[in-house]
Amino acid sequence: MSTSFDNTTFRRVLGHYPTGVCVVTAVEEDGTPIGMVVGSFTSVSLDPPLVAFFPDRKSTSWPRIEKVGKFCVNVLAADQEALCRQFSARGADKFAGISHRTSANGSPILDGVVAWIDCNLDVVHEAGDHYIVLGRVIALEVEAPSAPLLFFQGSYGAFSVLEPSVTP
Structure with a gap:
């Protein structure tokens, strides 16, 4: 099916919708930690508790995380924009200088994050040039209540709460 727009238009229009920024982490069998940045993450279901994210099919980190299964x-x-950029870099030691602890399920929880959601891999679907990954949540917590990192129109930023106006 043909569309009346190109990839640049698609990105420009969808760029007007802000997304949160997450790092998905796991640990390989040999103990090597893996991490990848995702900008498309969402809750899916309360019963059972499911979340989803959408890695690019060209990702080199995703197949490694998928193999771990959690x-x-x-x-x-x-x-944490600098941390985001470090985890976005290809080929670098993404965990160099990054403090973290291990979840009960064995995955890295990065220090200073707003919240973490520990999951077992539930199912993966192909979706165009990405995958839809469903994770079954086994534990989660708000770590450091603060403003999240956002991605909007090609830039990183923060959410600020405006005080409601008071009318007499």
Whole structure:
């Protein structure tokens, strides 16, 4: 089916919808930690508790996380843009200098994140140039209540709450 728009238009229009930024982490059998940034993450179901994210099919980190079969979604705080950029870099040691602890399920929980969601891999669906990954939530917590890191129109930023106006 043909469309009346190109990829640039698609990105420009969808860029007007802000997304949160997360780092999905896991640990390989040999003990090597893995992490990847995702900007498309959502809750799916309360019963059973499911979440979803959408890795690019060209990702080199996703197949490694998929093989592990479990992962932790780390919701980044507004002051963690540098951490986001480190986990976005290809080929780098993404965990160099990054403090974290291990979840009960064995995945890294990054220090200073707003919240974390520990999951077992439930199902993966192909969806165009991405995958739809469903994770069954086994544990979660708000770590450091603060403003989340957002991605909007090609830039990172933070959410600010405006005081409601008072009318006499």
